[in-house]
Amino acid sequence: MTLSQLINAVQNKVYSIFEWLKFSRQHKTGKGTTNASRREATTPDKEFRSPATKEQFLSFLQNLFGYPNFLNEVLYQRFISNNTPVATITSLAEIQDPGKRLFYALKTPSSNTINIDDLTSLIEEITLSHTGLAFLKETPEVLSKYVETVCSRILYSVNRSKTGRITLSEFTKSKLPQTLLKLESTDINTAEDFFSYIEFFVILTKFQELDLNEDQLLEKADLLRYSNRSLSKRIVKRIFKNMSLRSKLTASKNTSEHMTYKEFIWFILSEEDKMSQTSVEYWFECLDLDGDGYLSVSDLEYFYEEQVSRMSALGIEIISKNDFLEEIFHMLNPVAVDRISLADIKKSKLSRTFYNMMFNLSKFLSSECLPSSDVKDLSDWKIYTEYEYEMTRRSIEGNEGQIYY
Numbered sequence: 001m002t003l004s005q006l007i008n009a010v011q012n013k014v015y016s017i018f019e020w021l022k023f024s025r026q027h028k029t030g031k032g033t034t035n036a037s038r039r040e041a042t043t044p045d046k047e048f049r050s051p052a053t054k055e056q057f058l059s060f061l062q063n064l065f066g067y068p069n070f071l072n073e074v075l076y077q078r079f080i081s082n083n084t085p086v087a088t089i090t091s092l093a094e095i096q097d098p099g100k101r102l103f104y105a106l107k108t109p110s111s112n113t114i115n116i117d118d119l120t121s122l123i124e125e126i127t128l129s130h131t132g133l134a135f136l137k138e139t140p141e142v143l144s145k146y147v148e149t150v151c152s153r154i155l156y157s158v159n160r161s162k163t164g165r166i167t168l169s170e171f172t173k174s175k176l177p178q179t180l181l182k183l184e185s186t187d188i189n190t191a192e193d194f195f196s197y198i199e200f201f202v203i204l205t206k207f208q209e210l211d212l213n214e215d216q217l218l219e220k221a222d223l224l225r226y227s228n229r230s231l232s233k234r235i236v237k238r239i240f241k242n243m244s245l246r247s248k249l250t251a252s253k254n255t256s257e258h259m260t261y262k263e264f265i266w267f268i269l270s271e272e273d274k275m276s277q278t279s280v281e282y283w284f285e286c287l288d289l290d291g292d293g294y295l296s297v298s299d300l301e302y303f304y305e306e307q308v309s310r311m312s313a314l315g316i317e318i319i320s321k322n323d324f325l326e327e328i329f330h331m332l333n334p335v336a337v338d339r340i341s342l343a344d345i346k347k348s349k350l351s352r353t354f355y356n357m358m359f360n361l362s363k364f365l366s367s368e369c370l371p372s373s374d375v376k377d378l379s380d381w382k383i384y385t386e387y388e389y390e391m392t393r394r395s396i397e398g399n400e401g402q403i404y405y
Helices: 003-012 017-029 035-041 044-049 054-065 069-081 086-092 098-106 116-129 131-138 140-158 168-173 176-185 197-210 220-224 233-250 261-272 277-287 297-313 321-332 342-348 351-359 361-365 380-400
Strands: 294-296 339-341
Touching (some): 069 098, 069 116, 069 176, 086 098, 098 168, 098 176, 116 131, 116 140, 116 176, 140 197, 140 261, 197 261, 197 380, 233 277, 233 297, 233 351, 261 380, 277 297, 277 351, 294 297, 297 321, 297 351, 321 351, 339 342, 351 361
Antiparallel strands (some): 294 339
16 A cells, blocks of 8 residues: 555544554464454455554655654654554644644643653654664663753753743744754764763763762762862852752752752753853852842852952952942843842843852953853853863873773
8 A cells, every 4th residue: 555545544534553553463464363354454444454564654654744763763652652543643744833743743642741751752762763872772871871961951951931841832942843853864973952972971971070979969069079169169059959949850859968960960051051041040040049039239249258268268369349249230230220130141141251250260260251252153061062072082092092982
């Protein structure tokens, strides 16, 4: 039977994929069928249920949607597990917007959103089918971390509502649909955003460097060692306190005593690119001590005090509190004269400079943090990961003579 004949047949009859493939196996082997059922299968109105294989159905999906192979595999598994009518599947092809169609294809049928399980099954299939990730099959523990990392990065960037569930609006407004459709022909090492193996490698390596006892959990003392102790103790304390608020996004049960790998992903993405929307919000929540939605003078003074203490210990000229506050308010130009809102920081486009002044001493003192401009051709995250990957690669090659690419 041709594809066009199959589509015409299923548009008028509602049979599930499960029934279709089950019949195919029975017909092919002769098992589990009676003479009556065999006669029924040869009648004209049952013609579309002629012998079929998984490969034939994947070809059907390819012709129907034009999706890359790994997406067809995900949809095949999704439709099988949910006993989805074939007519329902063909109706998806009628959705003109590619992003909207992909959203409805990937989400669980009974849900209005894409959840963490939907993302996990998608990314697991990508790791199995993408040639650039074939080597991960030899290291299941690394493969598991890759899946975990990509899931977290997608939620970090796409789930703007911070619910742990991606809505249709969030999905179609993001880069995720286009990234997925182009991923099969993309070099996974140079992939942008979520799926980059190089960026995953940097994230995992940084976590392992801090996790000295290898229990997959970080304590405050561990995080304080990050980037040569560049972070203040007060901001680290706030990071741990705020983690419980993000537990639904990281799918972890946090007691504020330990940081999981998923939570570390949110931290490092926010720390190394303070210009992203999620990062600006992440750090604002940490600085907002009373949670009133504004940074008051007392909030700013609390973090300034430790910065001054650290500068004094290093013999660096101290900036007076009044000069410090004056510089911040001049730089951000907030609507109110005595407090700073999240909108003020976003509008200023100087979030990198402001946050580094508040809690990252080494970046605050470096020339790249001058408040003249926070706009660059490459994102801070891209610059950071490319540099760190190259340094780590050279180090491992020097010690062991090899590295996974």
